[in-house]
Amino acid sequence: MPLLPARSGKVPRDAVHHPLFARCYARVSVRAETRLGMGQVRERLLRGLSGRVIEIGAGNGLNFGHYPGDVSEVVAIEPERRLRRLAVEAALRAEVPVDVVPGAAEALPVKSEGFDAAVVSLVLCSVRDVPRALGELRRVLRPGGEVRFFEHGRGGGRVMTFSQRALDRTLWPALSGGCHLSREPVRALRDAGFELGPYRRLLMPEQGPVLPASYCVLGTAWRPEASA
Numbered sequence: 001m002p003l004l005p006a007r008s009g010k011v012p013r014d015a016v017h018h019p020l021f022a023r024c025y026a027r028v029s030v031r032a033e034t035r036l037g038m039g040q041v042r043e044r045l046l047r048g049l050s051g052r053v054i055e056i057g058a059g060n061g062l063n064f065g066h067y068p069g070d071v072s073e074v075v076a077i078e079p080e081r082r083l084r085r086l087a088v089e090a091a092l093r094a095e096v097p098v099d100v101v102p103g104a105a106e107a108l109p110v111k112s113e114g115f116d117a118a119v120v121s122l123v124l125c126s127v128r129d130v131p132r133a134l135g136e137l138r139r140v141l142r143p144g145g146e147v148r149f150f151e152h153g154r155g156g157g158r159v160m161t162f163s164q165r166a167l168d169r170t171l172w173p174a175l176s177g178g179c180h181l182s183r184e185p186v187r188a189l190r191d192a193g194f195e196l197g198p199y200r201r202l203l204m205p206e207q208g209p210v211l212p213a214s215y216c217v218l219g220t221a222w223r224p225e226a227s228a
C-alpha cells in the first residue's frame with residue numbers, strides 16, 4: 001500500500017527515521033537468531049496462528065519465516081525505510097504471503113476489524129504512544145482476535161529498575177531507535193482493554209549476563225468478543 005503523496009507532491013518523511021539504529025539492528029538481530037536463541041522464541045511466539053495477521057513494526061522481517069502455513073496473509077507494518085526494504089526481501093522468501101506496508105502503530109493504514117490476529121515483537125518499547133498504538137491494534141482486530149506479544153520491559157530488583165529508568169531518561173532511546181527499557185507491556189495491554197491469556201516471563205539471553213533489556217515477556221492477549 002503506497003504512502004499518499006503530500007500536497008506538495010513530495011513523498012512524506014518516514015514516520016520513524018533511525019538510519020544508524022536500523023543498520024545495527026539489521027546485523028545484530030540476525031546473529032541473535034541463533035546465538036541468543038531468538039529464532040526459537042519467534043517460533044513459540046507464532047505457533048498455532050491462522051487466518052489474516054497484522055504484524056506491527058516488523059523490522060527486517062525475522063518473524064516471517066516462522067509463520068505457520070495456516071496463516072493466509074500477513075500485513076507487516078514497518079515505518080523505517082532501511083528495515084522495510086529488508087523486510088520486503090524477507091517477505092519474498094517467506095512461505096506465507098506477506099505484504100510489507102509503510103506506516104506507524106499509532107495510525108495503522110488498514111480497515112477496522114480486518115484481522116484474526118496481531119503480532120508485536122520488541123516494538124511496544126519503541127512506539128511513541130503506547131496507549132494509542134494499542135487502541136489501533138484493538139481497532140484492527142476482529143472481536144475475539146488474538147494478540148501475540150514478545151516484549152521486553154521493566155524487571156529485576158530496585159537497582160535494575162532504577163538503572164532502566166535512568167537510561168530511559170538519558171542515553172538509551174537516542175542510541176537504540178527510540179527504545180525504552182522500563183515500560184510494562186502486560187499492564188499496557190490490560191489498560192488498553194485486552195484480555196490477558198497465558199504469558200510467561202523470560203530472560204534474554206536465557207543464559208549469560210542479565211542486562212537492562214533482558215526482562216522479557218512472551219504471551220497472548222485477546223480483544224474481548226463484546227468490545228466496542
Ligand SMILES: C[S@@+](CC[C@H](N)C(=O)[O-])C[C@H]1O[C@@H](n2cnc3c(N)ncnc32)[C@H](O)[C@@H]1O
Nearest residue numbers: 016057058059080104105121122123126127128
Ligand atoms: C527492535 S525492532 C524489532 C523489529 C521486529 N519486530 C523484530 O521482532 O525483530 C523495533 C521495530 O519497531 C519499529 N517501530 C518503531 N516505532 C514504531 C512505530 N511508531 N510504529 C511501528 N513500528 C515502529 C522500528 O522501526 C523497528 O522495526
